[in-house]
Amino acid sequence: MSGRPRLSDRLLDAAACPDPAAAVLDATVRGDRLALRTSGTSGATRSVVRSAASWSHSFPHVSALLSVGHDARVWVPGPLSSTMNLFAAVHAAWAGATVVSDPRVATHAHLTPSALARCLDDGAPLTGVHVLVAGDRLAVGLHDQAAAAGARISHYYGAAELSFVAWGSHEDDLHPFPEVDVVDREGVLWVRSPYLADGYEGEPGALLRDPDGYATVGDRGHVAGGLVRVLGRGTEAVTTSGVTVLVADVEHALRPAVAGGELVVVGVPHPDLGAVLCGVLTDGARVDAVRARARSVLDRTHRPRRWFAVDHLPLTAAGKVDRAGLATLVASTGEGVRRLL
Template sequence: MEVVRPDEHDDPVAAVLAAHRVGAVLSLATSGTSGTARRVLRSTDSWWAGFAAYSRLSRVDAGARVWLPGPDTSTMVLFAAVHAAVVGVVRVLEPGVATHACLTPAQLERRGGDLSAGTMVVVAGAHLPGRVLAAAFDRGLGVAHYYGAAELSFVAAGEGAGGLRPFPGVEIDLRDTPAPGTIWVRSRWVCDGYEGSPGALLREGDWASVGDVGRLRDGVLEVLGRPDAVTTAGTTVLVADVEAALAPVAHGPFAVHGVPHERLGEVLAVTVVDPADRARLQDAARRLPAAHRPRRWRTVGALPLTAAGKLDRGALSVGSAAAERAGGRS
């Protein structure tokens, strides 16, 4: 079976379209949130089968002008770009002339003001902060939101403030393995595995997971994210748990991450963008169990993102450690 690696072509979208015509397998390069390089194998049919549902969610149809910031090698952007080519819509380079856009939550927060009122935005990410959604509504933007992964494709989606519900054709089950609340899915869009080094994909029969954890209430899925852990003084703390506890009081973007510590191994750190959030989050953190309380606090102008528009926790950890060495410890 022929394998096509779109990122190795000058035009990744054309490479995917050509692969579909001959029934080749796609090998998609993705770093995920952890920064660990891997290649996901999937059939082109596993993407094409979701186009109709994605069209309904995004409202992208003939005549639309779609803005897709970020590289076409990002699986999120590549899927949306291939969908646009199949549907026959125009991609634009400037947000002000777009009728539709596909963004990460961080991109919506930073660039949403560049979009014209009435633009329909699809947000791809595990969590869409309420403040970001409210700001988009204030600008007159339409918003749909979906959660997925390179390995799983679509998992859950919703419009406006309605929350995430299982994507059409997807079954969701929360299990206690490998961590309490782990999201498992069954659908026709799960990938075929990896080319080369293995990644986060777990399988149990027809079910698959990438290790994200969440809560399912009245059919609405709340995604807490990949349970990245910080081991401090022998205690393992899930970053998702701490972020979930602090998020209700935050007014701006923030991130919880680990910072190396000579004696304790690691300590929890929080990086904020809004300087006033520091006091708000510190007050909320005092109510957490001792092991869950961040010990380092830092304010930056903007949270670092990967090329795909996702939070770069590795850069945050490196930046916090460098600031501490330079005398910026707090």
Template sequence: MQTVDVLTCPEPVAAFWQAHADGRDIALATSGTTAGQPRVIVRSTASWVGSFGACAARLGLGPECRFWIPGPLRATMNLFAACLATHAGASWSMTRDDATHAQLTPALLRTLLDAEPPAGLHVLVAGDGLEPGLRHAAEERGLLVSHYYGAAELSMVAWGPDSESLELFDEVDAEVRDGVLWVRSPWLSRVQTDGDGFATVGDLAELDGNRLRLLGRPGTVTTAGATVELAPLEVLLQRQATDRVVVFAVPDERLGQLVCCVTTSADLDAVRGWARENLDGGHRPRRWVTYQHLPLTEAGKVDRAALARGLDKLGRRESPERSS
């Protein structure tokens, strides 16, 4: 039976539920901002619907609730939230008025905290890792905060109050093989699995019982004859910042490659100072690029592709700190 490309339909949420009623798979196109190339993910509607009850229970989401989803439905996490709301009998809207719940990225949560967030709003944060500091800042303003880790191919994997406190979601089995996370659950898309039903998107992780700690996507830089893994380094630097930190490998005529850290101007001194005190050799970033605000995708995620293009324009010369 032909799949339904719900994101091209005039009413994606209605198209999703019609596909569910018809027993048809759905096709979802990703933006490619993380993996570098857009992908089309095919999944059964049941791979989402089956998890909705557990999600709604964790959020206290019911018919009396209103879900604020400010991002476009082209982002699968937003479509997931809208379909979750309708499953729970709640209403949803792209405007904040009278909202009891919200689906936000960490960047959009920071923007909300700069305004006047309504006390008691339950914020579901996804699309990027939620740092404990940002979670605590939100709770101090009277917000309730939940966070989940998933991927377009895997759907729901882990849930917790922030990225340092994630636990495997219902019916999810996970293994870490050579540092890479593999997942088996009813929530997988039509993704390729191994003989035991496990799939991976290549994320690095540590697993302690049911507790999951994400370390980012693999990537290395070879500088001055040493190999540096970028994802764990980014995690370390991120802990010193209030906003997002992104680490890249950039070319260098003398050493071949260098570690470059992109951060906000407000976080630069803290992050660079910590790096000078705690990192040696090739692990210490040698180039720093600063923005007043990091560029975001339409869905509210940090736009790594835009940052990479910006670095490419700077060329191989030592770049000055800059604001954008």
């Protein structure tokens, strides 16, 4: 295939190709390695290097779990610069399915939780559509809202470096993906599977390995009773009054009180405390319930001191919550932000 930029011999720079999905599918036939650009927790762009086979090995499992075949019409509205969306487009092509731009004719869709919430708000036609949600945790309340709208919902946890790790219907129903071993070591998730990346192009990055073939990117969580509980990337932390608070822990503790809305905790600079924890809700009417839960389950140092409501959370180009952008918006009480308490 022409127009196949390479970083080195047999290493394909997928994002630089005119048709990234077709180029990656071709690479699976040639046995090439892939350089897939991704933004880490810090927001810095880097290239994750993996074999094409580390993706294609999962294709039959994904097809079976989603019931994707030649008659499927797959809607992938996000940019192919996101590895999640690129994988979806490549898998659809491999399965002989048709990628469509009109959700009204789709049988399947690949969305982030925020994109799913926006579809529900906009009244998008999801009845009978099998929606695969990834890129961030899928709350039970949002899952139930989508199911009530007639959608069939699947959810997975993974990472650009690890690919698929766990699959289920929502964040409280995640089981190890086929052929994946996942364990937690002192609260950090380690994964062994055929889907792991090789590393990064030209830099060490966050991927760590052990002699037994397990790898981690530092995501925190627990494995018990066949379920994988994901708490989030340990580097998302706020230091307030000399105490370092992992926002994933706070969000996880408060999530049961949020119902169908969304909750994000961010840190905003403070002249005396260093930073102050702020809770941001998409359903401001839930603030009393969420604050009551904070008082009952969190230490005082870990409770958000300020609360805000937004109609929609700002998103990155990949469709994930833009935490840095949200913190800036909250700090300035920008357009669309309402101070609650």
